[in-house]
Amino acid sequence: MRRSQATVVAAAALAAAVVLVPGAVPGPTTAEEQVFVVGQAIYAADEDNAQFAGATAPTEDTACTDSSYAIKTWRVTGTYNWFYNGEGAPPAVASTALAAITASGDTVGKGANRCGLATSFTTAYKYGGTSTAKPQVASDLTCTGNDGKSVTGWGALPPKVLAYTCTFFNAKGVVIASDALIDNVVYTWFTAKPANCAGQLYDLETTMTHERLHTAGLAHVDQVRSASQTMTPSSAPCDTSRRLLGAGDYAGLKAAGTVR
Numbered sequence: 001m002r003r004s005q006a007t008v009v010a011a012a013a014l015a016a017a018v019v020l021v022p023g024a025v026p027g028p029t030t031a032e033e034q035v036f037v038v039g040q041a042i043y044a045a046d047e048d049n050a051q052f053a054g055a056t057a058p059t060e061d062t063a064c065t066d067s068s069y070a071i072k073t074w075r076v077t078g079t080y081n082w083f084y085n086g087e088g089a090p091p092a093v094a095s096t097a098l099a100a101i102t103a104s105g106d107t108v109g110k111g112a113n114r115c116g117l118a119t120s121f122t123t124a125y126k127y128g129g130t131s132t133a134k135p136q137v138a139s140d141l142t143c144t145g146n147d148g149k150s151v152t153g154w155g156a157l158p159p160k161v162l163a164y165t166c167t168f169f170n171a172k173g174v175v176i177a178s179d180a181l182i183d184n185v186v187y188t189w190f191t192a193k194p195a196n197c198a199g200q201l202y203d204l205e206t207t208m209t210h211e212r213l214h215t216a217g218l219a220h221v222d223q224v225r226s227a228s229q230t231m232t233p234s235s236a237p238c239d240t241s242r243r244l245l246g247a248g249d250y251a252g253l254k255a256a257g258t259v260r
């Protein structure tokens with residue numbers, strides 16, 4: 001347990017860091033050509049992850065009464081084009097993962113929510129096709145370079161990390177690319193919840209809605225106080241209740257400047 005907690009702390013510290021990487025544009029660099037990158041995780045709330053022990057169902061459903069959110073300095077404007085690399089996809093979801101990931105993007109692009117709020121957001125999270133390019137997320141949670149292409153795919157991540165997103169943005173805060181890596185070693189996934197869901201089995205759509213909200217500029221809210229929002233740091237196994245946005249997630253998207 002000690003080792004895993006240390007890992008979480010290290011990952012959290014990394015997630016808070018803003019790292020300047022070489023600009024994608026060759027030649028003289030102006031402030032507007034600088035590229036920044038931030039990585040953010042979603043964690044598994046399994047039984048030996050004490051830091052997130054409160055991650056199971058809240059006693060009261062606050063999905064639509066809790067408007068808490070946290071935002072970063074970047075935003076998606078217009079259309080976010082993303083590609084899918086299915087290499088290493090777990091067999092259980094290999095044929096259905098793309099549809100689940102696409103649904104997650106649509107949820108964030110339109111603002112689809114659990115609270116009857118207008119789905120009038122004008123961003124589009126557009127699937128651009130398959131790609132053999134790798135997500136620029138290393139297994140040690142380093143964001144590696146910037147190829148200007150947003151790729152979602154599968155690979156190894158540190159213990160407790162379900163998925164990790166690296167978002168590249170310019171000095172104006174506009175997202176240039178955002179890559180997501182989903183664990184295919186430690187955790188198992190479903191896209192349709194099995195009747196007797198148990199064990200370390202996680203909902204891919206919920207996880208990717210969370211990751212796409214990172215792409216949109218959202219950060220984490222309090223695990224316990226905002227347990228019904230999609231942007232809690234960790235997810236519980238078998239939970240599908242947060243595929244769509246809660247009131248806080250929705251308010252965060254508005255505040256991040258997604259709505260034009």
Ligand SMILES: [Zn+2]
Pocket residue numbers: 040041042043210214220232233
């Ligand atoms: Zn996260």
